Amino acid sequence: MSGSGTTRSTALAALAIVLGFGLLFFILPTVTLWLANHYSVWVAAIFDAIAVLGFFLIFWLRARYQRRNR
Numbered sequence: 623m624s625g626s627g628t629t630r631s632t633a634l635a636a637l638a639i640v641l642g643f644g645l646l647f648f649i650l651p652t653v654t655l656w657l658a659n660h661y662s663v664w665v666a667a668i669f670d671a672i673a674v675l676g677f678f679l680i681f682w683l684r685a686r687y688q689r690r691n692r
Contacts, residue, residue: 635684643677 650673657666 639680639684643673643680646673 650670654666654670657669
C-alpha cells in the first residue's frame with residue numbers, strides 16, 4: 623500500500639500513540655507518588671518501568687507489523 627491514505631493513517635496512528643503516552647507521562651509523577659505512599663516504592667518503580675518500556679514496545683511492535691505487511 624502506498625499513497626496519501628497510508629501516510630495519513632500512519633501520521634494519525636503516531637499522533638494517537640504520542641498523545642496517549644504524553645497523557646500517561648503527564649500523570650506519571652502523581653500516580654508514582656500515590657503508589658509509593660499506598661503500596662511500596664517497588665510497586666511504583668515497576669509501574670514506571672512498564673510505562674517507559676511500553677512506549678518503546680508500541681513503536682517496536684508497530685515497526686515489525688509494517689515490515690511484515692509490505
